[in-house]
Amino acid sequence: MTNLVSLDQTIVDVQRDFKKLLQKTYTLIQKYNNAYGDEDGRVEFFVQYFLLNLWLLIQFDSFLEVFARRSNRVSRHVQLAPQDAIQFMSQYDTINRASYCTKAMFNIEIFLKNLAKGLGKKTDIGYRTLTRTIKDSLSLTEAQFDILNVLTRVRNSLHNNGYHTEEDFEVVIRGKSYKFEENKQVKFSGWDNLYIMFDELLDVMVVIIESTEVKQLAKIPYNTSVTYHDIQ
Numbered sequence: 001m002t003n004l005v006s007l008d009q010t011i012v013d014v015q016r017d018f019k020k021l022l023q024k025t026y027t028l029i030q031k032y033n034n035a036y037g038d039e040d041g042r043v044e045f046f047v048q049y050f051l052l053n054l055w056l057l058i059q060f061d062s063f064l065e066v067f068a069r070r071s072n073r074v075s076r077h078v079q080l081a082p083q084d085a086i087q088f089m090s091q092y093d094t095i096n097r098a099s100y101c102t103k104a105m106f107n108i109e110i111f112l113k114n115l116a117k118g119l120g121k122k123t124d125i126g127y128r129t130l131t132r133t134i135k136d137s138l139s140l141t142e143a144q145f146d147i148l149n150v151l152t153r154v155r156n157s158l159h160n161n162g163y164h165t166e167e168d169f170e171v172v173i174r175g176k177s178y179k180f181e182e183n184k185q186v187k188f189s190g191w192d193n194l195y196i197m198f199d200e201l202l203d204v205m206v207v208i209i210e211s212t213e214v215k216q217l218a219k220i221p222y223n224t225s226v227t228y229h230d231i232q
Helices: 002-036 041-066 082-118 127-138 142-158 191-210
Strands: 169-173 176-180
Touching: 002 041, 002 082, 002 191, 041 082, 041 191, 082 127, 082 142, 082 191, 127 142, 142 169, 142 176, 142 191, 169 191, 176 191
Parallel strands: none
Antiparallel strands: 169 176
């Protein structure tokens, strides 16, 4: 039961952090909407990220409701032994983390490809080559380049049962070292570390948008998000 209480408290604690990220993103939407209009990729990127964070905050609420002491949200479907309940709770949280990281990185890759196209660069390339192109084009630092790439590795580890299966990689963020070692478990993919990484990533996206080269682009196109009605 200790694990249940610990994860509950973690969710309560990080709700405040991701609400700050939601508010930070909303401020950026307003800023770039005023500068470029609501049909620009700079605005659309932050709109999509705002909606993703709103979804996450609702998922946090749902998580706490599902696993509340008197909740019947699980028992109405199946009776779980205590250890099985802990395993389900952990899996529920892992699905949320993997979903959040995956959608966020999809949004970032789409925006960076549209940006690269606007800068006259190749776009039929992998994400890491794309970010290297962006780094070289806009004179980003190596640290900023690493921040653009660290969350792809976190996402991939979540898809591999928590293990890093690529080459070794290390990045230092806010004085803390995040070291990925080949075929070893990644132990820093919890919500507290994800918040720090995404908060820093958001700052790098702002640096990119505020660069002289990108400011000179009158408009960055974007791909309209697929809706429920588009796939019927």
